[in-house]
Amino acid sequence: MIDSHATEIERIPAVQRMKPRVGKRHGRRRYTAGDSVRFIVLCIGAVGMVFPLLWMITVALKSNSEVFAIPPTWIPRQFVWSNFITGTVQINFWRVFLNSVIIAALHTLGAVVSSVLVGYGISRIRFPGRKLWFYLFIGSMMLPGMVGMIPVFHLFASLGWYNTWYPLIVPAFFGNPFFIFLARQYFSTISLSYDEAAKIDGASHLQILTRIIAPMSKPMIVTMIIFAFQGSWNDYLQPLIYLMNPKLWTLSVAMASYIGTYGTPWNLFMAADLIYMLPMVIVFFVAQKYFMQGLGALNASGLK
């Protein structure tokens, strides 16, 4: 009895406290003491997350002697901007940068086109076996990547593709399971009556896809492009296995081997590493919305 009385009293302020949280309709809102604690903890954590990157930037701007100064300086005494030039020219960085761009662009083209086609086939055309194929494609995501690595390496080597870019590009043209899943989820939100109307007008499936469905799916396709490009840009294992010739290397292999050489100049390395990161950081800030959209689809799969 005493208990129920206590909750009776607590209830009123509790509900009031909850109110601002319900929606943005309330113009002004008050922050509780808990909110301030939360905010401070989050800010400290965020500084911790960004700190390695800030340190990286300061090292990249230091002179050779200042890198190893004791006690260390947090802000460079003089800003050596030329590190960005010296650091990149020394290791033939821009040539390798171009390699990475070409490979990532072709990889992205292949992955997006093929996955959109397959996603359309699975979600908009009725034919026997489509469910089975869909589950096979999706199920293959669970398979450890290493299982395929050696036989596929052997296959590509016997085609004469060792030490070429083909193994990094060609497989992308045969559909990416996650993208197919993404496409199917997105296409299933578009009403079938569009297809039916187009069919009555005599449109083929390819026309329905390219004229109606794809233009309506622009946000999903942008998400795909970002993920595909990022996947190729960041990939390390594949180029490591297939590319022996340093002239063919991607940035991932080049940067990893740069650090392996004895006595790497820190400031020059950090400068080059920053430029390697930069495209991903820019894409992330410009297209953040699409990043989150892709992750949202991943999340929806978990809810089922």
Add this chain to the structure above:
Amino acid sequence: MPSSAKTRSSWRSLRMREGIAGYLFILPSIIGFSTFVAYPLVSSVYYSMTTWSGWNTPQFVGLKNFVYMFTTDPSIWPSLRATALYVLMSVPTGLMLGLFLAVLLNRQLPGIKILRTLYYLPVVLPSVASLTLWDFIYNPQYGLANQLLNLVHLPASQWLQGQSTAMPSIVIIGLWGVGGTMIIFLAGLQSVPMELYEAAQVDGATRWRSFWSVTMPMITPILFLQLITGMISSFQAFNPAQILTLGGPNFATDLFNYNIWNNAFNGQQFGYATAQVWVLFFIIMIFTIVVFRISNNFVYYEADHSK
């Protein structure tokens, strides 16, 4: 009647055409699945029972590779131990930290979008770029890590070069990317219906209580999904060992996938490496099945309760 027979046959030819169109559309993936999934899966069973340098013809040797692995190979147990340690250290900490941050970030605070962005930022960086950065951070003499320890008057550490500190150092690098886990939890938290919290409030539940009785049960499917995917990917971790430690010192970070890669592409033992891949695959399967079994006890699916 001829007209109805005609419509039936045209109906059948339409279905036929739809079937052909359907298979043409998914053809890329059928080829991809056969070439990059089915064929390797089947052929690697055979390759795992051969000695094979990768360039010559495989010689069938039966189960010799597996016998050698568990009786002679001196690196196998340290490698399995390192891999297990990595999974045990990185998966639970990643999940807990990710959920903790998601709960903190799931609130309308000033600048919340910027905060979320900053926590997610390390995830988008190329793995090689962040690993090489951390290699400098962990440098015992001039690295940031020891500078910070020095600042708070703690003894310096050997980090990647110490046998007992190498693995935790790698796990910390992984935790820098906790934003990936966090953002999925955050989406999960935001899909919990508000009414449930309001109902709990009316029943007099405290914040703490409604977290355990409302939030946790509602996000168990996401927790489960992240546990499975986190486990599968941790078992296959490769880059940190290859780029930072070369498996050392003294096998402390000899992750199994690195061991496999090393045997195949440095040791030219493709047959043996394929056998190792199957062992890894088998271990991952067992853990996945066990987690699935256990999950029946704690994962809450709304559909089950409506029955």
